Structure formats: C-alpha cells, structure tokens
Amino acid sequence: MTNTEASSVAILAAASKAVELYAMRHPRPCHVTQQQAAQMLGLHRNTIRRFLDAGRLRLNRCGLIPTEQVDALLSVENLRR
Template sequence: MNNELTIAAKAVQLYAERHPRPCQVTITQAAEMLGLSRHTVSKMVRAGQFRLNKCGLIPVEQIDAALQPV
C-alpha cells in the first residue's frame, strides 16, 4: 500500500511539473476552477469580487483565495 502511495505522489508531481499552473486565467477557466457558470463569474467581476488585469484575465491568486474556506 505504501508503494502505491509513493507511485501516486510521484505521478502527481510529474504532472504538475509538465503542466504548470497559469498565473492568470480567463473568465471561462475561472468558472471551471470554481465550479460556477461563466455568467456567474462575469457577475462577480462586475460586482468587484474579482478584478481583471490589464489583459482582461483574472490572476489565479484571486481564484485560490476564493477557494479557501472561510
């Protein structure tokens, strides 16, 4: 069992190394990450809950903060 966990951890590490997280995401990507609709995330942007950067993207740190438990 321990060997299986070691293999699984290594697989996750290899995936993360080959697929780095973006530093900014589109509204659609943010919606997927949050489990919300694109429309809902757009409303959250208009309400000021998320701020778009100069490229019109949401910094991933904002998504991470929204996913943190209160």
C-alpha cells in the same frame, strides 16, 4: 509497520510522484480567462461576471483573472461545504 501500512505508504509515494510529474509537464497558467475561471470553479460565466462587478475577483491589465484569486475562492467554497 504492517504490510498494509507499508503498501499504503508506497501507494501515497507513487501518487505524490505522479502528481509532481504531471505538474512539471502541465504547468498551471498564472492567469485565466473568465470562462476558464468559471470552469475551474464550476460556475457559470455570468456568475464570474457578477463576482468581478462585486469585487470578489479582479482582472489584471490584460483582462485576465490571476489563478491565485480562483484558488482563494475555491478554498473558501471548500470551507463552506
């Protein structure tokens, strides 16, 4: 392994550890508001409302959107790009 490769591996390991520490200290919520979902998706709140009306997103009993649904939409949008 060259010095450059070793350096890259060390940087990736440090970045991975930093992400892990951040996730432990800042856990993601299980459910988000419509406004939070809009921010996560980079969309307007009215677009989230249309997604709800069309059945692309669903509210839970408390009127919140499960984060898994937002993640699923994010992955679909990333595949389209």
